[in-house]
Amino acid sequence: MPVNADAGTGTTTQGHSLPINELFYSLQGEGKLAGVPSVFIRTSGCNLRCWFCDSYHTSWEPTHAQMTIAEIMEEVESYDANHVVVTGGEPLVHDETSLLLDRLSDAGYHTTVETNGTLFSETAVDLASISPKLASSTPTAERDPKGDGEWAERHEERRIDTDTLAAFADAYEMQLKFVVTDESDLIEIEELVSKIRDAADAPVRDSDVLLMPEGATRERLDENRERVAELAMEYDYRYTPRLHVGLWNDAPGT
Template identity: 35%
Template sequence: MVSSLRITEIFHSLQGESNTVGLPTVFIRLTGCPLRCVYCDTSYAFTGGKKTAVDAIIAQVEQYATRYVTVTGGEPLAQASCLELMTKLLDKGYFVSLETSGALDVSGVDPRVSKVMDLKTPSSGELSKNRYQNIDYLTPNDQVKFVIGNDEDYEWSKAILAEHDLPGRCEILFSPTMGQQNPTELAEKILRDRLSVRFQVQLHKILWDDARGK
């Protein structure tokens, strides 16, 4: 049986977040997500999409001649064949990152994948969906992202860092919610508290605002 995935879009852009920010990357956006974060900027990927064979997806990726591939959503892990897709891409020599909400089990993800996993903050509206068991499967190759919308989010995130010794496991990303958290204020808090985290803004939104496929 031919494996397939429901795909919203495949596009070539600069990586806007994570520790590969700025690098030309092919994005594979899978359709569907079990979460409804209040700040979500990809709600168009909740439904629809086109059922596409895994090998056909890889053929599209190969057209762009870049070694960086990000599998995103929606929530990619909501489709079982996502695991097969990532392993096949890795076997072809691609650097593969996975953007995941942290709500679904990551234990089956190929250890060569760089997982960029959210831990949902209180203002996301999906705090209860965090699957803290996933922390046990994080490696130095991975990153945990906190989207910070206000002071409560910031203090909660600091507490989670300490409780789970996250800086000792992997890289940590603090990202301000666009239009809600002043980025300069967040940067100053990080410096004040001597946090071992990477501050990031969404480069793609600075360059292209909310243009789809960028």
Template identity: 45%
Template sequence: MSILISETFTSLQGEGKLTGVPSWFVRLSGCNLRCTWCDTPYASWNPEGTKRTIEELADEAHKSGVRHAVVTGGEPMIFKELPELCAKLRDKGMHVTIETAGTVYPGEWQNLECDLMSISPKLANSTPSRTDERDPLGVWHDRHEERRLNLSVLRRLASDFTDIQVKFVVSSQGDLAEIEGLLSELPGVEPGDVMLMPEGTKPPESGTTDWVVRACIERGWRYCRRLHIDLFGDTRGT
């Protein structure tokens, strides 16, 4: 069985609970959303890649010398091969993280295995404009807005997996009300599993994220940085 892969690389996990942990990454190419600020357009707006077998990928992960594997995208959950890929990685002794927007979870998947389910629900700030030059047909504003939140999927992910994190990309204080409204619909999500990550492909300037820090302290949430941006900049393969 093969799957379309944008890239694989070994680096440090840059986001979330496992920030700084040496990890092998596999980026699946293809996405059902089109975030306006997407930092991996080569896996979403203009998906590119090569077909690789699951066995080949599992062997590469094992040979990387690290024990954490991160399956990212794009959107991994749109690929029917995902359960087999994760199972093969765990057979190799890897700790597996799946990074998803939480909009898709096929009902027939009763055996999806992962050690950390990293969910990043997309807020209204992610919706592209109707005049986005990357969308000459003008279809993705409505399509993205219709798809970006799926409460039944979010609830199922939060209940099916023991270890989760819920990351929100924030761009203004107005995002907080939307986040609180969404979390009120997800009672199984603990405050310590919620993370706020300032939007951007550069380290934030001093003082510009003070409101994010305050929001995290007041609500018991976590501040999520992008370590890979700090270390390597907005660079592929990091």
């Protein structure tokens, strides 16, 4: 429980609600805070459709229960944690996510938002964990998990907005966490990082750039991680594991 759990700014959240796919306690599995016990709030609904999405029921076939912000706060506070991760789906498609982050921050929690970086929001974020989507994420007809590539064009149009990524860099402590499927992803990563550096006032350090192997299952990670680790060494970026996949494979609520 954070020390100032009773503090508040008086922002009214009464009546506001969010579509919640799952809410659980785990270890942060990815990025700079990997290993930190955290409560995860997973909203449902996304503006992109990565073919590899490991949260299929928030994107391709969204399911959820509607929860008020008060109900979410009550469940978060039932765990003995200081860190809260708001993820999805894409949490920033919902205006109410900003209200939730404000409430969490008022209650003394450290907040991480996991986002694809296409929608900027000015709110209470301690770590913006941004995973910009590369061309290799596009659900072409051959890779579409559901249909015949119907989402490919929309996904392509929406997946990168350099000015929005620069706005995140200027507003928040952040990390850029790229899902790597192939060595050719590194060309796009280098170009994009350079464009964000040009557009942002704040520095984007090499240590803010993390390479994460694609893999929703242990088997898939076993195939990819060594190659991605070697790419991180070659390009002098960080490597991030997916600790939860190693520990619990693809079990829900982990």
